Amino acid sequence: NTATAVHFHDQQPPAASLTLRDELLQGLRAAPKRSSPKFFYDLRGSELFDRICVQPEYYPTRTEEAILRDAADDIADVVGKDATLIELGSGASRKVRLLLEAVRPTSYLGIDISRDFLLDSTRRLAADYPWLDVHAACADFSQRMTMPSGLACDHPVAFFPGSSIGNFAPEEAECFLRGLHSLLPSGSGLLIGVDLIKDEAILNAAYNDAAGVTAAFNLNLLERLRHEFEGDLDPATFSHQAFYNESRSRIEMHLVSDIDQTIRVSGEVFHFDQGETLHTENSYKYSVEGFRALAARAGFESRALWTDPDKLFSIHYLER
Numbered sequence: 001n002t003a004t005a006v007h008f009h010d011q012q013p014p015a016a017s018l019t020l021r022d023e024l025l026q027g028l029r030a031a032p033k034r035s036s037p038k039f040f041y042d043l044r045g046s047e048l049f050d051r052i053c054v055q056p057e058y059y060p061t062r063t064e065e066a067i068l069r070d071a072a073d074d075i076a077d078v079v080g081k082d083a084t085l086i087e088l089g090s091g092a093s094r095k096v097r098l099l100l101e102a103v104r105p106t107s108y109l110g111i112d113i114s115r116d117f118l119l120d121s122t123r124r125l126a127a128d129y130p131w132l133d134v135h136a137a138c139a140d141f142s143q144r145m146t147m148p149s150g151l152a153c154d155h156p157v158a159f160f161p162g163s164s165i166g167n168f169a170p171e172e173a174e175c176f177l178r179g180l181h182s183l184l185p186s187g188s189g190l191l192i193g194v195d196l197i198k199d200e201a202i203l204n205a206a207y208n209d210a211a212g213v214t215a216a217f218n219l220n221l222l223e224r225l226r227h228e229f230e231g232d233l234d235p236a237t238f239s240h241q242a243f244y245n246e247s248r249s250r251i252e253m254h255l256v257s258d259i260d261q262t263i264r265v266s267g268e269v270f271h272f273d274q275g276e277t278l279h280t281e282n283s284y285k286y287s288v289e290g291f292r293a294l295a296a297r298a299g300f301e302s303r304a305l306w307t308d309p310d311k312l313f314s315i316h317y318l319e320r
């Protein structure tokens, strides 16, 4: 029975809890209005993100997967034996599959904020890799985390693919890495995917795919406001906007109000001028050296680096 093969650790407050709601309302009250990217990932948002990953313009996923596939044996050498792989924001747990046969960790812990998605994907993982001790923790990894009990953790190696680190501002990323540093014992590893600075046209295309999947992903936030946070608004009055901000080395995603309007969320009133935006995401891009310096400030030393021939994406192995 694969349904019982995953050890589940619930560390997350319920979806519409006070803290999430407060965080959301705080962002809506701010000027300019903003929302944390973690609000994208309800079940539908996680599914849409999965579809973004296979769009021809969205190079990060396939490039990172190619690097992982090509470098799996080298990665296994650097990681060493008897690792516990801890994947932060494990989503569909697809990328880790590229490493499992080569690295042969003793256990795997998937951590994700999207509970149903997490359960479904870790169950499939446990069914496909019967030799692996599979754990799932539903948690917000951007907050303080604790190691779930019952997980053997002699040689923890955090796995943070997809350049999700880029969704933090650099100072938040540093703070997040410092948090990981204090959670992990000395000698632990961090295998982390980081998107690289590149030609602006490639970046802009990646966040404005022709099929409109990124737009649907961004706009789905408004559906979530309606269904989970008593939002009274018409999603059709907003448009997707994404562009590269070169001076800050980041893609910005916004929801632009097409009209002058007043919306309600959780009983609170918010006014949007025509053209005013809700800033929904930043996706920072780094140079190899820039990211190494950031990691060093958080106490991690660079041990190995892999990139693709076009230098679109990088995977760093850092040691604490």
Ligand code: AVI
Binding pocket: 052, 060, 162, 163, 164, 165, 166, 167, 207, 214, 281, 282, 283
């Ligand atoms: C999850 N994260 C790294 C993605 C990114 O590229 O910043 C999220 C995303 N947003 C729009 N497309 C993909």
